[in-house]
Amino acid sequence: xxxxxxxxxxxxxxxxxxxxxxxxxxxxxxxxxxxxxxxxxxxxxxxxxxxxxxxxxxxxxxxxxxxxxxxxxxxxxxxxxxxxxxxxxxxxxxxxxxxxxxxxxxxxxxxxxxxxxxxxxxxxxxxxxxxxxxxxxxxxxxxxxxxxxxxxxxxxxxxxxxxxxxxxxxxxxxxxxxxxxxxxxxxxxxxxxxxxxxxxxxxxxxxxxxxxxxxxxxxxxxxxxxxxxxxxxxxxxxxxxxxxxxxxxxxxxxxxxxxxxxxxxxxxxxxxxxxxxxxxxxxxxxxxxxxxxxxxxxxxxxxxxxxxxxxxxxxxxxxxxxxxxxxxxxxxxxxxxxxxxxxxxxxxxxxxxxxxxxxxxxxxxxxxxxxxxxxxxxxxxxxxxxxxxxxxxxxxxxxxxxxx
Numbered sequence: 335x336x337x338x339x340x341x342x343x344x345x346x347x348x349x350x351x352x353x354x355x356x357x358x359x360x361x362x363x364x365x366x367x368x369x370x371x372x373x374x375x376x377x378x379x380x381x382x383x384x385x386x387x388x389x390x391x392x393x394x395x396x397x398x399x400x401x402x403x404x405x406x407x408x409x410x411x412x413x414x415x416x417x418x419x420x421x422x423x424x425x426x427x428x429x430x431x432x433x434x435x436x437x438x439x440x441x442x443x444x445x446x447x448x449x450x451x452x453x454x455x456x457x458x459x460x461x462x463x464x465x466x467x468x469x470x471x472x473x474x475x476x477x478x479x480x481x482x483x484x485x486x487x488x489x490x491x492x493x494x495x496x497x498x499x500x501x502x503x504x505x506x507x508x509x510x511x512x513x514x515x516x517x518x519x520x521x522x523x524x525x526x527x528x529x530x531x532x533x534x535x536x537x538x539x540x541x542x543x544x545x546x547x548x549x550x551x552x553x554x555x556x557x558x559x560x561x562x563x564x565x566x567x568x569x570x571x572x573x574x575x576x577x578x579x580x581x582x583x584x585x586x587x588x589x590x591x592x593x594x595x596x597x598x599x600x601x602x603x604x605x606x607x608x609x610x611x612x613x614x615x616x617x618x619x620x621x622x623x624x625x626x627x628x629x630x631x632x633x634x635x636x637x638x639x640x641x642x643x644x645x646x647x648x649x650x651x652x653x654x655x656x657x658x659x660x661x662x663x664x665x666x667x668x669x670x671x672x673x674x675x676x677x678x679x680x681x682x683x684x685x686x687x688x689x690x691x692x693x694x695x696x697x698x699x700x701x702x703x704x705x706x707x708x709x710x711x712x713x714x715x716x717x718x719x720x721x722x723x724x725x726x727x728x729x730x731x732x733x734x735x736x737x738x
Contacts (some may be wrong), residue, residue: 341391341395342395342398342399345391345392345395345396346395346396346399348392349375349392349396352371352374352375352378353365353366353368353371353372353375361410362410362411362412362413363403363410363411363412363413364412364413366400366413366417366421367413367417367420367421369420369421369424372421372424372425372428373424373428376389376393376428379392385439386432386435386436386438386439387436387439387440389432390429390432390433390436393425393428393429393432394429396425397422397425397426397429400418400421400422400425401422403418404418404419404422447634447637450628450630450634450637451634451637451638451641452628452630452634452635452638453638454642456626456627457525457526457635457638457639457642458525459624459626460521460522460525460621460624460626461521461522461525461526463624464518464519464521464522464525464620464624465522467518467624468515468518468519468522468581469581471511471514471515471518472515472581472584472585474511475511475512475515475585475588476584476587476588478511480591509592509593509605512592513612513616514616514619514620515585516602516610516613516616517613517616517617517618517619517620517621518620519581520534520602520613520616520617520620521617521620521621521624523572524617524632524635524636525635527572527639527658527659528635528636528639528640528659529561529570529572529636529659529660530561530562530570530632530636530660531613531614531632532560532561532562533558533561533570533572533660534558534601534602534613535600535602535609535610535611535613536558536560536561536600536609537556537558537600537601537602538558538559538560538599538600538601539586539598539599539600539601540599541556541557541558541559541601542556542582542586542601543586545557545574545579551576552575552576553573553574553575553576554573554574554575554576554579555571555572555573555574556571556572556574556582557569557570557571558570558571558572561660562660563660563661564660566660567657567660567661570660571658582601586601589603593605594606594607613632614631614632617632618630618631636659639659640656640659640661643655643656644663644667
């Protein structure tokens with residue numbers, strides 16, 4: 335969320351910087367009353383090396399900012415309400431002009447995702463292999479942390495004993511094991527839940543410690559409150575078994591021996607107070623160590639899981655699983671779920687053929703085209719009306735003065 339706010343501020347600053355270029359008076363915001371300059375800014379955005387959806391986000395964020403200024407103008411602002419309406423109308427008109435290009439760009443991005451779709455068997459292999467490696471990594475981390483605390487092992491000795499890879503980007507043996515554990519633990523969790531990276535980056539130690547336990551004691555649920563769609567779906571949930579929850583507890587027991595562990599608030603912490611921002615890198619390293627194909631990101635995993643859910647489940651069950659992933663089915667269909675593969679599309683064609691080749695007794699018709707059927711229906715209705723009118727005439731009695 336902090337990144338989203340920083341992005342919005344950057345877009346608004348870029349707009350104000352462009353609009354105020356060459357203006358002597360900027361504090362009264364009258365430099366914004368220039369529709370031609372606004373159109374030049376949009377053209378300048380078109381020359382920048384950014385995609386259509388990013389250009390649309392620039393306009394969206396600027397419109398939100400000016401709408402706020404229109405509703406609660408600062409004391410220094412000298413723009414009249416009419417001028418603000420003209421400016422907002424111009425920006426909204428330009429934003430609507432980008433919709434078609436944005437839709438085309440989204441389709442291209444979705445087609446490119448299809449090439450990175452992860453097979454179900456690979457996701458399951460990732461889940462199984464990571465689950466078998468995590469207990470070993472925890473044991474190594476506990477041993478190395480204990481020996482380092484006692485001063486028995488030096489850094490060089492640890493490197494020789496544990497054969498830690500050089501590309502794991504750490505300055506001490508225990509943190510190298512920490513990054514490797516992060517990678518496998520993230521791979522284990524994301525391959526079965528499809529959560530966004532922000533769920534894991536913002537996961538607090540307190541949220542892990544206060545996990546709710548089931549009545550039989552065999553499972554726990556961890557509620558991650560801070561994530562992208564928490565206002566709509568509430569806390570993102572991680573359902574873990576008692577064995578998996580013990581992994582979390584074992585790591586928390588040794589965190590005090592790791593750099594930054596004593597002052598850490600986040601479960602995936604670093605030597606600094608902030609949360610770990612390299613979880614995607616550690617996940618990709620673990621994925622490569624498990625000798626799985628490709629080099630996927632969190633988004634690739636999430637898109638693949640959403641696609642497999644769409645093809646495997648329908649109705650209420652699919653909606654419940656989408657809610658658990660903290661997005662609705664409309665979002666899933668638009669951004670995550672891929673189109674049908676060739677074999678899936680062919681199965682749909684077979685279903686159409688079965689519907690057309692049904693036995694004649696299933697739905698008998700007279701073989702006439704719809705237009706002839708409508709004409710026949712109208713003529714039958716007209717004949718019924720005429721016969722009814724004749725019957726009413728026969729039943730009418732003559733007036734009394736004409737009775738002899």
